[in-house]
């Protein structure tokens with residue numbers, strides 16, 4: 029970039045700031061012979077000589093007044109250079125004087141250049157929302173999630189959908205999802221960015237759920253705000269993410285809701301939940317939950333096959349009474365009878381073994397006694 033080479037100072041590449049250099053390229057090229065000392069340049073926002081230099085009292089870093097104000101109101105409460113929390117910004121009178129004496133007053137070309145920058149800032153619509161505002165936002169806030177949504181809505185007025193969009197994307201990219209959600213809630217319902225933004229937030233929460241599964245609850249809360257077409261496209265991602273967690277009851281509630289709203293029509297999704305219950309170590313409560321889930325399957329054959337699998341698992345773990353109760357869920361008479369007999373069979377052989385064990389007790393007792401009474405040799 030011509031301008032940054034000229035002033036000999038690099039722009040922090042990690043700082044995602046609105047690029048204000050675009051419209052000013054022609055201006056820079058025709059003034060290539062202008063040399064601006066690095067300390068007079070806002071090298072984060074405007075990349076130009078500072079017309080109204082301001083400094084952050086907490087760290088002394090300086091920026092163009094309008095640019096740092098916009099940053100404070102809508103993006104962040106920390107210094108873009110050193111991440112210091114900003115409690116106050118003040119005009120840097122000393123630097124302003126220096127710029128006048130050591131740059132503007134030096135030549136007619138410099139003065140013309142300075143005035144051009146000043147006019148450009150004055151006409152820049154990007155700053156209109158903060159121009160007449162106090163230097164610091166009314167509430168002194170340190171976290172982006174608490175930024176003033178109402179102030180932004182009021183400041184942007186009719187241009188809210190267009191002007192808020194980059195701010196929402198910025199908040200999402202920085203992980204300030206609560207703030208992004210609040211801003212997006214204010215988008216007009218029909219606006220094509222609204223669902224798009226919500227979907228991005230859902231993806232972020234799904235990503236975060238790898239660390240903490242409870243983030244899926246937040247993803248679901250945003251999903252509820254989507255139009256039904258977008259819900260169809262996002263259902264699978266959230267449902268699959270739920271399956272990967274231990275939140276199977278939440279997965280089922282989420283599926284119930286989608287089926288009720290006709291987002292999903294295929295009840296075979298319930299079998300994915302049952303498969304997980306069956307794959308886990310035996311636990312009667314889980315089997316009872318699996319039975320409840322199986323009752324929602326609309327395909328009779330699939331339903332029957334799952335009830336049989338669940339009954340077997342309960343029976344294999346010797347909970348025969350519960351296995352009988354489970355077999356009762358099979359609506360078809362023959363199938364039910366067959367399953368009953370299987371459970372009864374396992375129960376019988378198990379109890380016979382126990383009875384046999386009990387029946388032989390006296391003989392074993394005598395044998396033990398005999399061994400014990402035998403004198404040691």
Ligand SMILES: [Zn+2]
Nearest residue numbers: 087089107110
């Ligand atoms: Zn700083």
